[in-house]
Amino acid sequence: MIHDLDPRIHGALDGELDRAALTPDERALVERLDAAARALSGTPVVPGLSRRVMGIIRRPLASPVARFRRWLTSPQPVTLSLRPVYSLVIVALAVVLWRGPVPAPMLGAHEGVAQFVARFPEAHSVAVVGAFNDWRPEATPLADDDHDGVWDARVILPAGQHEYMFVVDGERWVSDPLAGRYVDDGFGRQNAVLVVRPVRSE
Amino acid sequence: MTPLLLLLLLLPQQNDGRLAEHVPAAALPGVHAIITRAAQDSLPTEPLVEKALEGGAKGASPEMIVTAVGAEEARLRNARDLLRRAGAPGPYGTRELQSVSLALARGLPDRIVAEVVGSVKDTTPGFALHAVADLTAHGFGADSSAALIVAALGSGLSGQRLLDVAAAADRELQRGSTRPQALARVRSILPAVPSQPLPPGAMQGATRPKRSP
Numbered sequence A: 001m002i003h004d005l006d007p008r009i010h011g012a013l014d015g016e017l018d019r020a021a022l023t024p025d026e027r028a029l030v031e032r033l034d035a036a037a038r039a040l041s042g043t044p045v046v047p048g049l050s051r052r053v054m055g056i057i058r059r060p061l062a063s064p065v066a067r068f069r070r071w072l073t074s075p076q077p078v079t080l081s082l083r084p085v086y087s088l089v090i091v092a093l094a095v096v097l098w099r100g101p102v103p104a105p106m107l108g109a110h111e112g113v114a115q116f117v118a119r120f121p122e123a124h125s126v127a128v129v130g131a132f133n134d135w136r137p138e139a140t141p142l143a144d145d146d147h148d149g150v151w152d153a154r155v156i157l158p159a160g161q162h163e164y165m166f167v168v169d170g171e172r173w174v175s176d177p178l179a180g181r182y183v184d185d186g187f188g189r190q191n192a193v194l195v196v197r198p199v200r201s202e
Numbered sequence B: 001m002t003p004l005l006l007l008l009l010l011l012p013q014q015n016d017g018r019l020a021e022h023v024p025a026a027a028l029p030g031v032h033a034i035i036t037r038a039a040q041d042s043l044p045t046e047p048l049v050e051k052a053l054e055g056g057a058k059g060a061s062p063e064m065i066v067t068a069v070g071a072e073e074a075r076l077r078n079a080r081d082l083l084r085r086a087g088a089p090g091p092y093g094t095r096e097l098q099s100v101s102l103a104l105a106r107g108l109p110d111r112i113v114a115e116v117v118g119s120v121k122d123t124t125p126g127f128a129l130h131a132v133a134d135l136t137a138h139g140f141g142a143d144s145s146a147a148l149i150v151a152a153l154g155s156g157l158s159g160q161r162l163l164d165v166a167a168a169a170d171r172e173l174q175r176g177s178t179r180p181q182a183l184a185r186v187r188s189i190l191p192a193v194p195s196q197p198l199p200p201g202a203m204q205g206a207t208r209p210k211r212s213p
Helices: A007-014 A024-041 A049-058 A064-073 A084-097 B002-022 B025-040 B046-057 B062-085 B094-105 B110-119 B126-137 B142-154 B161-174 B179-189
Strands: A111-119 A126-130 A150-158 A160-168 A172-174 A182-184 A190-196
Touching: A007 A024, A111 A160, A111 A190, A126 A150, A150 A190, A160 B094, A160 B126, A182 B094, B002 B025, B002 B046, B025 B046, B025 B062, B046 B062, B046 B094, B062 B094, B062 B110, B094 B110, B094 B126, B110 B126, B110 B142, B126 B142, B126 B161, B142 B161, B142 B179, B161 B179
Parallel strands: none
Antiparallel strands: A111 A150, A126 A160, A160 A172, A160 A190, A182 A190
């Protein structure tokens, strides 16, 4: 409001302009403002207010960490403004992208499921390799989701025999100690042999 | 005749990409020669390509890879000869030849394989041979194992149910039976050996393996 004050009135209030130079209307306004200022100066002060205010002003600043923690734990206003059309698009995308539980795969008449399980407590990665993935260690990794050292994978394979090995940490080739069936691989090692049963009876 | 010649010309080219990418260059001429010879003799070539890829993945030397592929070809040829001698009607598919080849590799004598192959009618002998090999792996004699599986075939069992016969004999062993007792017990209940159903949820999360492009 003070910014809207006429510079002449402002000057008269500050004593920089002689009030006799003012018009009667301007002089009346100056007198009303004077009276208001006098009334304000008579307002009773809250006891101890100055001390409390100065105490807060002079209190040393909290550490940056403490201020950050206070900022994190204190409620902060969050304003989210979305146009209705955007809201509808987001809802539609969520409906399209959410497909529910992964359904079990459809198997052919001559296919079965092989479950590979191996215990390698110190391993960082385990893969199963065989002719079914061209012996590529990166093709069929086993998982150890609960980090208990037991790795497993379920793989859909044609019914019948399959030779395989495990590859630990990408470089160590290991025969499955639980397979029970083995054949020489022609390269100085032994492949484990798995017989996959067709899921559907013949 | 012309289609056969075209096939022979195309086969090495089809396999070139996979082999060239994963098999040492020094092994390729020898591997190609074996594959071409096998194709000319109507033997399946895919097991030979797989054996070469296996050697490449395992870091085998070129000489070892060529030797292993040659041995695989010899096993397939031996398997086909055995099937012919056993009177099995041809032509023989890759799975059939590989089943016989693997049974021999697992230590079954030729005459036992021939006996089992001769007893299997209308289906491939794969599961029957696996069942016999499983029994011998558990210490049963080859002759008595083959006799049990032939008896199971005679009782009407076939395919993967023959694996249940071998599993039933193994369970009898685990229950404390001697091997002759186990065989006699299983033979007495044929064909009602318990089957092994797929455990609930066994297919959940199953994926198909990815092969080379």
